[in-house]
Amino acid sequence: xxxxxxxxxxxxxxxxxxxxxxxxxxxxxxxxxxxxxxxxxxxxxxxxxxxxxxxxxxxxxxxxxxxxxxxxxxxxxxxxxxxxxxxxxxxxxxxxxxxxxxxxxxxxxxxxxxxxxxxxxxxxxxxxxxxxxxxxxxxxxxxxxxxxxxxxxxxxxxxxxxxxxxxxxxxxxxxxxxxxxxxxxxxxxxxxxxxxxxxxxxxxxxxxxxxxxxxxxxxxxxxxxxxxxxxxxxxxxxxxxxxxxxxxxxxxxxxxxxxxxxxxxxxxxxxxxxxxxxxxxxxxxxxxxxxxxxxxxxxxxxxxxxxxxxxxxxxxxxxxxxxxxxxxxxxxxxxxxxxxxxxxxxxxxxxxxxxxxxxxxxxxxxxxxxxxxxxxxxxxxxxxxxxxxxxxxxxxxxxxxxxxxxxxxxxxxxxxxxxxxxxxxxxxxxxxxxxxxxxxxxxxxxxxxxxxxxxxxxxxxxxxxxxxxxxxxxxxxxxxxxxxxxxxxxxxxxxxxxxxxxxxxxxxxxxxxxxxxxxxxxxxx
Numbered sequence: 001x002x003x004x005x006x007x008x009x010x011x012x013x014x015x016x017x018x019x020x021x022x023x024x025x026x027x028x029x030x031x032x033x034x035x036x037x038x039x040x041x042x043x044x045x046x047x048x049x050x051x052x053x054x055x056x057x058x059x060x061x062x063x064x065x066x067x068x069x070x071x072x073x074x075x076x077x078x079x080x081x082x083x084x085x086x087x088x089x090x091x092x093x094x095x096x097x098x099x100x101x102x103x104x105x106x107x108x109x110x111x112x113x114x115x116x117x118x119x120x121x122x123x124x125x126x127x128x129x130x131x132x133x134x135x136x137x138x139x140x141x142x143x144x145x146x147x148x149x150x151x152x153x154x155x156x157x158x159x160x161x162x163x164x165x166x167x168x169x170x171x172x173x174x175x176x177x178x179x180x181x182x183x184x185x186x187x188x189x190x191x192x193x194x195x196x197x198x199x200x201x202x203x204x205x206x207x208x209x210x211x212x213x214x215x216x217x218x219x220x221x222x223x224x225x226x227x228x229x230x231x232x233x234x235x236x237x238x239x240x241x242x243x244x245x246x247x248x249x250x251x252x253x254x255x256x257x258x259x260x261x262x263x264x265x266x267x268x269x270x271x272x273x274x275x276x277x278x279x280x281x282x283x284x285x286x287x288x289x290x291x292x293x294x295x296x297x298x299x300x301x302x303x304x305x306x307x308x309x310x311x312x313x314x315x316x317x318x319x320x321x322x323x324x325x326x327x328x329x330x331x332x333x334x335x336x337x338x339x340x341x342x343x344x345x346x347x348x349x350x351x352x353x354x355x356x357x358x359x360x361x362x363x364x365x366x367x368x369x370x371x372x373x374x375x376x377x378x379x380x381x382x383x384x385x386x387x388x389x390x391x392x393x394x395x396x397x398x399x400x401x402x403x404x405x406x407x408x409x410x411x412x413x414x415x416x417x418x419x420x421x422x423x424x425x426x427x428x429x430x431x432x433x434x435x436x437x438x439x440x441x442x443x444x445x446x447x448x449x450x451x452x453x454x455x456x457x458x459x460x461x462x463x464x465x466x467x468x469x470x471x472x473x474x475x476x477x478x479x480x481x482x483x484x485x486x487x488x489x490x491x492x493x494x495x496x497x498x499x500x501x502x503x504x505x506x507x508x509x510x511x512x513x514x515x516x517x518x519x520x521x522x523x524x525x
Contacts, residue, residue: 042257042265043459045291049269050253051179052284055186056276059178063186065249066174067193068242069129069166072136075197075235076105076163077356077477078384081363082205082377083228086213089220090228091149096489099481102360104153106477108160113474116165117172117467121460124259125173126251128165133243135162140236144229163239164474167450168466175454175462176252177272183455189395191447195387200238202384205231206377254459266291328468330461336516337456341465344453345472346511351412351449352473354504355442357480357497358419361488362435365422368494369431383435390440394447404455404519408448409512415441416505423498449512455519 080102088098116128139158146152171187178186205227212227214220222229253265269288278284332338358365362383363376371379397407418437425431457465487496 042262042291043254045287046253046257046265046269047180049284049287049291050177051181052287053269053273053276053278054179055182058272058275059186061275062174062177062249063190065242065245066170067190067196068239068245069133069170070190070194071197071200072133072163072239072242073166073197074194075201075238076136076140076159077102077359078198078201079205079231079235080105081360081380082201082209082231085363086209086225086228087149087152089214089217090222090225091152092217093149096485097149099485100153101149101156102356102481103478104157105160106356106474106481108157108162108474109164110160110471110474110478112161112164113168113467113470115161115467117168117463117465117470120165120169120172120463120467124251124255125169125176125463126249128169129173129249130243130246132162132165132169133239133246135159137162137236137239137243140232140239144233144236160474164470165467167470168463171450171454171466172463173252176254176459183451185395185399187398187447187451187454189392191394191443191450192388192391194446194450195384195391195443198384199381199388201231201235202377202381204234206381208234210377258459262291328464331457331465331468334458340456340515340517343511343515344449344456344469347408347449347508348453348469348473349476350504350511351445351508353476353480354415354419354501354508355446356477357484357501357504358422358438360481361484361497364488365494365498366431366435369426369428371428371431379432379435382432383439386436387439387443390443391447393440394444397444398448398451404448404452405512405515405517408445408452409509411441411444411448412505412509412512415445416502416509419498419502419505423494423502452519456517 084098084101087093087101088095112132116132120128136159139155139162143152143155143159146155171190174190175183175187208230209227212225212230214225250268250271251264253268256262256265256268266288269291270285273282273284273288331341362380366376366379394407394411398404400407402410415438418434418441421434422431422438425434453466453469454462483500484497487500488494491497
């Protein structure tokens, strides 16, 4: 079997004086080029193997496990509109202060999404995959016993840091285990769990808060206002139980190949094949054994030198700003990627602003529309429940002729229209109906670009690409409560905040139309 060193020596001898492309080609340069070629070939072969393994028990278990992370992401966001009234009454919080709670969560999410996304690209998906829910769950239990409003705000910042990694890390992990033909549909089915997070929290709140909360600020003591604490504590416990289901999951084959461990990738693929009930006599196992072999090699060891390839996926030896800049620059490499990355950043930011500005203030907006206080938690539950069929519909649409791009374009535009209708209608039934349409269309929109974004980036930068986009969405989520609470204070009614939410969705629609790449059926590089 030809070794890397032998191949490098032959390549140098084949070029007079080792001159290639007008410069002297060293043995290290040749080895680096050969290693890159090997990895590219192995990643291409990986897609074929994943298709042959198909979708089975391994993927359904992985979907449920990753889905718990996506449930946590939306669930923690949904706790805020559910608990805000009770928190205000117990801690005597002014209207201008209450926005700090949502902003703290999203600030933590912004930081967490970048940190965990980059960590996943540098050190692997597995550790970040396990730690994020642990942090969120433990912090949630602490939040449930908060002694003051600002203690609650501080703990929500920590919750956000933990849960902020769920979308980029869990999404990248699931995508890298999935055959490209089925990936779009399965990724959007995964987003159903995101909708279920809000549904679950709204259900818990509807059950426990009305009978365990103060009617007013006067004489409100924590013993008679335990409902909001039950909501947070129960959901924190669910996070910890979900974390336990992740024990034993392997690293993704794509990351193992990218970081040099082809033998490790083979073992994971064999485990997937066994879990999916592939016969031991199948040709799938032979193709797994041949993964990573070049034309000059026979069957045998195909492990790359991790130290020689680490530079392509790690920036840890660089310092501070230079490290961050280099980690971002790679997102702009490749045809159309500069424009695509900038547009995605804008899409994640503005669509999240428009949706969060509406969603976090839903109870206040419903009150402004004259909805009876006794119906708020019921109506909030109805609003969140329709997101589930929205995500299911999205799972179908992204694999139709619309693809990912036009699905998100159409339903982001529709969200904009229904936000405008919400502002215009006043009848209670009409208000609830239109708000449900806002949620359905938003869930289809999120499902489409949650599928699109991981697919558009290479394996070596996928976690980072999704992480930065997710971080910008968290920044939007941080700004929306602060800005909209200020607009509510200075506006006569809900005119200003609703027009800003509408405008943000319109801008997102324009950016989506401008995306130059359609990822439907595209192999993960």
